[in-house]
Amino acid sequence: MDQKNSKKPIYSRFSQQELPAWKPILSPGWAIASFITIGAVFIPIGFLAWSASDAVVEIVDRYDEACVPDDYSANPESFIQNPHIKKTCIRSLKVPKKLVAPIFVYYQLENFYQNHHEDNKPIVPCGLIAWSLFNDTYKLSTKGGKQKISIHKKDISWKSDREAKFGSNVYPKNFQKHGLRGGATLDHTIPLSEQEDLIVWMRTAALPKFRKLYGKITETDIEAHDTINVEIENNYNTYKFGGRKTLVLSTTTWVGGKNDFLGMAYICVGGISLFVAINFILLYVFRPRRLGDPSYLSWNRHPIN
Secondary structure, eight states: OOTTTOOSOOOOTTTTTOSOOOOOOOOHHHHHHHHHHHHHHHHHHHHHHHHHHHTOOEEEEEOTTTTSOGGGTTOHHHHHTOTTSOOEEEEEEEOSSOBOSSEEEEEEEESOOOOOOOTTSOOBSOSHHHHTOOOOEEEEEETTTTEEEOOBOTTOSOHHIIIIISOTTOOOBSTTOSSSOOSOOOOTTSOGGGOHHHHHHHSOOSSSSEEEEEEEEOSOOBOTTOEEEEEEEOOOOOTTTTOEEEEEEEOOBTTBSOOHHHHHHHHHHHHHHHHHHHHHHHHHTSSOOOTTOGGGGOSOOSOOO
């Protein structure tokens, strides 16, 4: 029979599983060496990551309660929903260490679950997440308000989101035009791919406590012991559901922002590996068992009469 017309597969060592193979035998020596190697590599990396995280300068200021006048402290929702009351709030932040640019400005929400279309009119963008767009604003300055600090909004979102998820020829339409208003409005003359506050907000958080990038300070270093004056427009209603709002200023290192968990995780894994290696040494080096000795597998080592 012609081999071209045959239905049998063409012979190959791969299809017949005849390629050379190697199966490691995890002897006590191999196990001890492996655990010691893991510990020797992970522990230094953990300390380096922990040190880098400790070098991050972070200023955290919760302002939702402080930015409500005393007259409305018992019912803050009535304050935030009243359009005739000015919502401007001034906060002063002390700088513990020098903040070297780039400085990242975040807003942090807690007890907020970022997880719904209306009438028969097309709404762009649509859904409850877009409708609830965060709309507090921040203006920063130093030297008693004389030196303004510019917060840049460009490239605060993921490049893949700007280029693939949000159209450069799609514009907001009928957004926040109804009686029931949500958060921020959008400029209908700017395509969605350039409205980066929206793009950042639409990357949904998995947990009820999260941070989102508001902007970047790229041109100004802030010296230690300076006072940053923050002018906040306190517009976003987190009072209805007991949410919390926080402003965060942070520098970065090679591990990113402040993240002690990463270093601790490496140190813990490395420490556990060394602990296991020591136990293997005590069990199999100082009290070795001959390989292939079946007596240790028997519950009753005495012969049956």
